[in-house]
Amino acid sequence: MFPSSVTAATVICPQGCFLPDVSKLHKIFNLQKPALLLGLALFSAPALAISHISIEAAKVEAPQGELRNARLDFNLKTSAVNLKSQYRPSSEQEWTDASLNCARLVNPKKGSWQCDSGKLAAGMTSLPFSLRVDTQSVKGRQQFDAQLAVQKASFSDAAGLHAGENVNAKLKFKAGQLKQGWNWQFDLDWSGGEVFWQPFYITLNNSRLGSHQLRGKGTFNEQLIKVEEARLTLQDIGSADASAEIWRAGTRIRNLQVATGAVDLEALYPLILKPLLEKTALSNLEIAGKGDLKLSMLDGEIKTAHLNLQQVDVEDRNSHFALYKLNADLPWDYDQVKPVRLAYEGGHLLNLPLGKTDIKAMLNRYSLTAQEIDLPLLDGGLNLRDISAVWVDKGWHWHLRAEVVPISMTEFSHALSWPAMQGKVSASIPLVTYSQGVLMTEGDLRFKLFDGTIDVSKLTMRTPLGIAPRLNADIHMRNLDLGTLTRTFSFGAIEGKLDGDVNNLRLANWKPVNFDAAFYSSPGKYPKKISQRAVENISSLGGASAAAAIQRSFLRFFDQFNYSKLGISCKLRGDYCAMDGIESTGDAYVIVKGSGVPSITVLGYNRNVSWGELLERLKRVTAGNSKPIIE
Amino acid sequence: MNRLFLSAIFALSFFFMQPAAMAADIEINTPAISAIKNSMQARHNQLAPHYTSGAVGLTRDGLIAVRDAKAVPLKDRQSVNTLVAAENKDRNALYKEIAIANQNPQWESDIRNTFAQRWVEKAKAGWWYQTASGWVQK
Amino acid sequence: MKQHLPATLLALSLASILSACVTINIYFPAAAAEKAADRLIDEVWQVKERNGMSEPAATESETK
Structure with a gap:
């Protein structure tokens, strides 16, 4: 703090005492540590036979803030020093009381000062300390040696975002004058307490001895602070070595090299990584394994980095994904293209088991490219080609081609706890692009399912990982085997083939809010039969009474009926579905048109149906809750 | 004729609510x-x-x-930030989704202002809210 | 046929003006928004958690 002015300085002391002149006082206040050095300066004066000295300053102003009503007391009998004042940082309105006490300030030898049981108190800061300073002059050059120990110290800024409690720490600091500038050396040993330095919370494992340490040495002059070597050691985690040059003006980094040893990620994650990854998908992990990082900076920019992961197991606590035995070698260079490699033994993504994978790619400053990535998945896999990703404007933009190597639907549906399905799914996606939260596909995704095909075209997704993801697509289904389909969803047996078109499909948060859907019998010749159970189920979608009606009629003697055509359509807008069938008869529409003897025709009357209600009933039917009543 | 006699046409009506x-x-x-x-509701117990x-x-x-x-222990402060x-x-x-759902994306700021007032109105006694001149306890 | 063109254009432009008026005149329904906000806030803050309207209804229909 450099005071810009001192006003109304008065010195009160008994008769005959030594009075420092006002010009000297001003000079004293101009020193960097006014409180401490004010005391030191006074003691170097030959003050004899005086019991008590008081100095008061009404106001001290500095760019950082102000002091007022400052009063320094020195009791010569007990060697107690007491400085009291009120201060106000320039950013604040309120005055805060501050005091600096030293129960005994002693001067064991020339140039040595020792303060035992001192205490600095200001606002929410309470810093009990002991301090010893040795100064000497060797061949006209100043040498300082300070040792500071704080015990049960607590501090906090007004907002509480930088605060510590019960902190025990020791600091050794040495400085010596050189021909030009100074050399310095420090050694900080933090042995207890907790600190919150937003966003980090750091504490010590109190169950056993140990400490976090920071030591370093170097030089400094008018322009530059040079860190020749520094080492940070965190208990139970590991250590990092660094060297740096920092411009004093604006605290800009001229160059910096950091290298960590093998760091225990399990201990590092909650302390350092989790707060830094708060807004990413990696914010809630369980992680174990080792890793190390090398980093170099030049003129404030990262030049090279190299991250290595060894045998790391990662599991998302929300069970979205997991990777086991992950090994990664990720070099990065601002100027050069670097090959990166990432491999894992297994894992899962959204409950789908991932097989052993080895990914190789090239990293060129902010872009990543790979010819081909194979992601084994269940008995098939995902084959990605021509992958290119780039980090621009704080976001990823990427594109790739993808092919689903046939995956058995039996395993796939089991993994996702869907109803057991048969057949295989395979797909090929000509081009997928992702940019600014929007995922788009060019060309059709083709799935082979239920002995037929399902083509998904015009697929776009907005913020797929956000809170309200949106999906748009058109879906075309051809020749789906109704037998397999109805068995899968336990909807009574229907034999035949089904075509379907779902156009203008819009999902919000994976729930449909808009579509124009029509399902109908595929053209061609094939057996068309519908079981009584299926008829009842279709009917019970309209309410319990309709299903009961069949049971009351002679139709209950027939297991199955022939049909010539079936179909239903629904135009969904919001929560309401405008329904229609294969043809209209007056105010009703035909859903199943019978043929042969006996023939059964299912009609729908209500053309405006609540989608939520319809789903509820469908769920009850497939869950087997509305079993036919046997009379 | 026989066939006609045997055919039974089932008129199965859908008894659903008409849109209000x-x-x-x-x-x-x-x-x-x-x-x-739902996401906000789940978080509320923590907040x-x-x-x-x-x-x-x-x-x-x-x-x-x-x-x-400062009202929160040091070790929990970051979790409050996260919440x-x-x-x-x-x-x-x-606010954005409500504006979109009502086909008027430009209403977002009106909706935000409405909510800002209603949150405060519905807040329990003792909770703090911000006014033009600073924090006030309800 | 060509003589009809000006009339058609006139009709079209009239139609577009009319429809334009409709979109411009949309105002923010403050009272309705307040009501909607209150409903949503009650749910988020579980102001009426004791009433538990939806869940019992669902179980009731399932036991039918």
Whole structure:
């Protein structure tokens, strides 16, 4: 703090005492540590036979803030020093009381000062300390040696975002004058307490001895602070070595090299990584394994980095994904293209088991490219080609081609706890692009399912990982085997083939809010039969009474009926579905048109149906809750 | 004729509610809004003690903010920051989604202002909220 | 046929003006928004958690 002015300085002391002149006082206040050095300066004066000295300053102003009503007391009998004042940082309105006490300030030898049981108190800061300073002059050059120990110290800024409690720490600091500038050396040993330095919370494992340490040495002059070597050691985690040059003006980094040893990620994650990854998908992990990082900076920019992961197991606590035995070698260079490699033994993504994978790619400053990535998945896999990703404007933009190597639907549906399905799914996606939260596909995704095909075209997704993801697509289904389909969803047996078109499909948060859907019998010749159970189920979608009606009629003697055509359509807008069938008869529409003897025709009357209600009933039917009543 | 006699036509009507007449209503029942609402509801139990302690307060722009981190033990302060950030992300998305759901994206700021007032109005006694002149306890 | 063109254009432009008026006149329904906000806030803050309207209804229909 450099005071810009001192006003109304008065010195009160008994008769005959030594009075420092006002010009000297001003000079004293101009020193960097006014409180401490004010005391030191006074003691170097030959003050004899005086019991008590008081100095008061009404106001001290500095760019950082102000002091007022400052009063320094020195009791010569007990060697107690007491400085009291009120201060106000320039950013604040309120005055805060501050005091600096030293129960005994002693001067064991020339140039040595020792303060035992001192205490600095200001606002929410309470810093009990002991301090010893040795100064000497060797061949006209100043040498300082300070040792500071704080015990049960607590501090906090007004907002509480930088605060510590019960902190025990020791600091050794040495400085010596050189021909030009100074050399310095420090050694900080933090042995207890907790600190919150937003966003980090750091504490010590109190169950056993140990400490976090920071030591370093170097030089400094008018322009530059040079860190020749520094080492940070965190208990139970590991250590990092660094060297740096920092411009004093604006605290800009001229160059910096950091290298960590093998760091225990399990201990590092909650302390350092989790707060830094708060807004990413990696914010809630369980992680174990080792890793190390090398980093170099030049003129404030990262030049090279190299991250290595060894045998790391990662599991998302929300069970979205997991990777086991992950090994990664990720070099990065601002100027050069670097090959990166990432491999894992297994894992899962959204409950789908991932097989052993080895990914190789090239990293060129902010872009990543790979010819081909194979992601084994269940008995098939995902084959990605021509992958290119780039980090621009704080976001990823990427594109790739993808092919689903046939995956058995039996395993796939089991993994996702869907109803057991048969057949295989395979797909090929000509081009997928992702940019600014929007995922788009060019060309059709083709799935082979239920002995037929399902083509998904015009697929776009907005913020797929956000809170309200949106999906748009058109879906075309051809020749789906109704037998397999109805068995899968336990909807009574229907034999035949089904075509379907779902156009203008819009999902919000994976729930449909808009579509124009029509399902109908595929053209061609094939057996068309519908079981009584299926008829009842279709009917019970309209309410319990309709299903009961069949049971009351002679139709209950027939297991199955022939049909010539079936179909239903629904135009969904919001929560309401405008329904229609294969043809209209007056105010009703035909859903199943019978043929042969006996023939059964299912009609729908209500053309405006609540989608939520319809789903509820469908769920009850497939869950087997509305079993036919046997009379 | 025989065949005609045997055919039975089942008229199966769908007994569903007709859509209620839409008055000048604000739509808040879309899947996107529900998802956000559920996420906020699940978070509320964690946030409520911080509203009561004064650690977190309601801001003028319909969000929340850490008002006094000192009301929370050091080890939990970052989790409060995280909660506040997540809640604000949801609230911003909520105002936007309501505007979209009502086919008037430009209403977002009106909706935000309405909510800003209503959150404060519905806040429990003792909770803190922000006014033009600073934090006030209800 | 060509003589009809000006009339058609006139009709079209009239139609577009009319429809334009409709979109411009949309105002923010403050009272409705307030009501909607209150409903949503009650749910998020579980102001009426004791009433528990939706869940019992669902179980009731399932036991039918």
